[in-house]
Amino acid sequence: MSDLRLMWRNTRMVVLCAISAALYAAVLVPFKVVPLIPGVTELRPANAIPIVCSFLFGPAAAWGSAIGNMIGDFFGGVSPGDIFGFFANLAYGWIPYKVWELIGRGQSPISRSPLGILKYAIACLAASVLCADLVGWADNVLVIRPFAMLGNVIIFNNMVSALVLSPFILAAVYPRVKKGRMLYADVMPEVKLKPVGIRACGFALLIAGEGGAWIFGNLLSTGYWEPKFLPAWMIVAPYDKPVAIIAGPFLLLAFAGLLMM
Amino acid sequence: MPIYLYIDRGTFVHRLHPTVKVFALFVMFWSVYWVDNPIALLIPIGVLMLWVAQLTDSWPNFYRLRWLFAILVFTTTIAWMVFYRRGAVLVNVPIFHVSRLSLVFGVGRGIKLAELLAASVLFLSTTKIEEFTYGLQRMRVPYRVGFAISLSFRLVPLFIDSAVTIVDAQRLRGYDFNQGGPIERVRRYVPVVIPVFMGALRKANNMAMALEARGFGFSHEPTTFIEYQVTPADIAAFAFLIGLGALYFMLYWTGLGGIGPLK
Numbered sequence: 001m002s003d004l005r006l007m008w009r010n011t012r013m014v015v016l017c018a019i020s021a022a023l024y025a026a027v028l029v030p031f032k033v034v035p036l037i038p039g040v041t042e043l044r045p046a047n048a049i050p051i052v053c054s055f056l057f058g059p060a061a062a063w064g065s066a067i068g069n070m071i072g073d074f075f076g077g078v079s080p081g082d083i084f085g086f087f088a089n090l091a092y093g094w095i096p097y098k099v100w101e102l103i104g105r106g107q108s109p110i111s112r113s114p115l116g117i118l119k120y121a122i123a124c125l126a127a128s129v130l131c132a133d134l135v136g137w138a139d140n141v142l143v144i145r146p147f148a149m150l151g152n153v154i155i156f157n158n159m160v161s162a163l164v165l166s167p168f169i170l171a172a173v174y175p176r177v178k179k180g181r182m183l184y185a186d187v188m189p190e191v192k193l194k195p196v197g198i199r200a201c202g203f204a205l206l207i208a209g210e211g212g213a214w215i216f217g218n219l220l221s222t223g224y225w226e227p228k229f230l231p232a233w234m235i236v237a238p239y240d241k242p243v244a245i246i247a248g249p250f251l252l253l254a255f256a257g258l259l260m261m
Numbered sequence: 262m263p264i265y266l267y268i269d270r271g272t273f274v275h276r277l278h279p280t281v282k283v284f285a286l287f288v289m290f291w292s293v294y295w296v297d298n299p300i301a302l303l304i305p306i307g308v309l310m311l312w313v314a315q316l317t318d319s320w321p322n323f324y325r326l327r328w329l330f331a332i333l334v335f336t337t338t339i340a341w342m343v344f345y346r347r348g349a350v351l352v353n354v355p356i357f358h359v360s361r362l363s364l365v366f367g368v369g370r371g372i373k374l375a376e377l378l379a380a381s382v383l384f385l386s387t388t389k390i391e392e393f394t395y396g397l398q399r400m401r402v403p404y405r406v407g408f409a410i411s412l413s414f415r416l417v418p419l420f421i422d423s424a425v426t427i428v429d430a431q432r433l434r435g436y437d438f439n440q441g442g443p444i445e446r447v448r449r450y451v452p453v454v455i456p457v458f459m460g461a462l463r464k465a466n467n468m469a470m471a472l473e474a475r476g477f478g479f480s481h482e483p484t485t486f487i488e489y490q491v492t493p494a495d496i497a498a499f500a501f502l503i504g505l506g507a508l509y510f511m512l513y514w515t516g517l518g519g520i521g522p523l524k
Contacts, residue, residue: 008405011478012469018409019461022416026424027454029417045450052458063406067413074381142294144374145337146344164444168451173458182462223346237345238366 001259003059003184003191004094012187013060020053020064020093025071046072047158048165050089051124054096055109055170056177058184059191065093081145084138088131091258092158095127095206097184098261102199110171121163126206128158130254133213137251140221141244147221151214198260205257212250217243265418266322266385274317274387278495279396281502282388288502289380292509296518299369302376306505310379319386326382333378334371341367365520390414391487404482416461424457 007013028046049068053061069089073082100109103119111117136151177183184191193199219225220242226235227242234241269275277285292306314320323330341363348362388396394411398404428438431452438449476483512518 008403009478011473012465014405014409014477015412015465015469015472018412018416019465021409021413022420023458023461025413025417026420026457027450029421045447045454048454063409064413067410070410071413071417074385143297144370145340148344149340160444160447164448165451165454168448169454169458172455173462176459177462180462180466182465221344223344237347238341 003188004062004090006191007059007063007188010188012182013057013184016053016057016060016182016187017064017067020049020057020061021067021071023053024049024065024068028068028072044157045161045165047161048169050093051096051127051162051166052169052173054093054127055100056174056183058097058188059094060184061097062090062094066090081135081139081142084134088134088138091134091255092127092131095130095258096123098199098258099123099126099203101193102196102203102261108174110167110174120167124159124162124166125155126203126210128155128162129214130206130210130258131158133210133217133247133251133254136217136221137213137243137247140217140238141240141248143238143240146238147217147243147247149221151217151221155214194260202257202260205260206254207257209250209252209254209257213247213254216250217247220246266382267389268318268322268386270318270387272317272387273494274313276492276494277387277498278489278491279388279392280399280489281495281498282384282392283396283400284499285502286380286384288506290377291506293373293376293380295509295513297366297369297373297520298518299365299372301509301512301518302369302372306509307372307376309505310376310383313383314379314386317383317387319383322382322386323379326378330375330378333374334368337371337374338364338367341370362520369520392489395485395487395489405478408477420457420461423460424453427453427456 007017024046027049028044050061050065053064057064066086066089070082070086073085100119100123103122107116107119109116109120111120132151132154135154136147136149139145139150140147181187216225220227220239223237223239227246230242230245234245274282289306289310293302296302314323339357342357342359345363345366346358347366348358348360350358350360351364352359390411393414394407397410398407432438436449436452439446440449472478509518
């Protein structure tokens with residue numbers, strides 16, 4: 001958490017944040033490739049940018065992802081759900097490098113070993129799921145769109161970009177950025193990592209929380225599961241209250257885990 | 262796709278204090294959020310938005326986004342007919358639950374999203390970027406965060422320009438971006454994104470040095486050339502917005518903004 005706060009004291013990180021945001025928005029706005037749900041979301045090459053920036057610029061990319069998405073939202077319609085979209089994208093840009101710091105063990109994110117690819121996919125999936133959970137949860141609770149609609153599309157969308165585009169961009173850009181000493185570790189050497197045990201616990205909580213939120217969000221919003229312990233008046237479409245009450249704590253758990261990392 | 266929606270007209274709405282405009286955006290969200298009934302969503306807030314669009318001459322922006330508005334209402338209505346399974350079925354259609362309640366709810370949600378989009382279009386049509394960041398700063402958003410948002414908005418057209426140039430250059434070389442399936446089409450953007458990325462990074466170092474040379478970070482509350490005065494029109498607009506927000510909350514509270522007995 002301290003990295004997200006400390007980066008604002010560093011002028012170069014502020015600039016990298018703005019550049020990450022502008023790059024995200026610049027690719028987001030004009031390159032709408034294939035509509036997945038017309039008017040809701042499309043297959044977006046831009047989703048590769050926060051992942052790439054995360055491995056390069058760390059906390060600056062997290063804020064950049066949030067701001068870039070906000071700029072993109074202004075051109076596709078803003079809604080109260082976009083406040084959560086801001087934080088969801090913050091997590092989307094924050095998680096990959098935090099997870100990589102833990103499971104990468106000093107390895108370069110452009111490593112092509114099978115284990116390196118698996119670790120990369122885990123980092124991207126952890127980021128995509130929490131982003132999707134938070135947006136899906138908020139839109140369902142605000143009764144804008146059902147969780148099952150957005151929650152799954154966002155994961156698919158983010159993972160396609162993260163697996164198909166990001167590795168190529170990262171492979172081309174990472175060595176140059178490293179050589180230019182522009183990686184977040186070079187720009188902000190003052191940020192210290194927490195003990196591995198705490199970060200590992202945080203990672204476990206993150207996975208448990210986001211996994212739980214995704215499963216229960218889907219089951220509840222589609223009406224497949226009707227929790228009997230809730231009053232009957234709550235268990236009716238659009239299932240906003242059950243999603244808020246049951247998936248909400250899992251999201252809190254995931255964020256608690258993220259803060260521990 | 263236009264990156265700047267701002268239309269310079271100098272109308273009453275354009276001249277409002279930036280904080281009032283940011284507050285107006287919040288009140289639009291607030292008001293639209295509380296009601297589900299399509300009629301309550303259209304009157305008075307929908308009519309008010311149309312009036313503001315006419316007053317501020319924002320129609321070109323609405324025209325550019327006309328398909329987005331249409332698709333938004335249509336897909337939202339259809340989606341809620343799948344998930345909002347309440348009320349007596351009118352027509353038997355597989356997967357969809359076509360009832361009066363699901364139709365009214367779905368159309369209401371569609372109008373709601375269209376109005377949220379309209380609110381953002383109106384805001385961007387009448388607000389400059391510097392006004393937006395000024396408004397954020399007045400709402401206690403830290404200066405550096407406001408600066409990053411402002412700088413990002415400024416950089417977007419630069420990066421789009423370079424991306425479009427690269428796309429054109431690649432097309433001239435015979436590169437087809439629309440070849441293959443969805444995944445292949447995404448992958449074909451790699452040769453565009455990498456040069457844009459590297460160009461942006463080259464700017465970063467110089468930009469950071471230029472900022473520090475100008476004293477960036479010396480003060481948490483730096484002075485600015487732009488000063489916005491609060492006028493009687495701002496106070497009147499503020500009072501009106503409070504009234505509008507209160508009216509919509511009352512519509513929710515009294516149940517008039519709902520969609521029927523099952524609500």
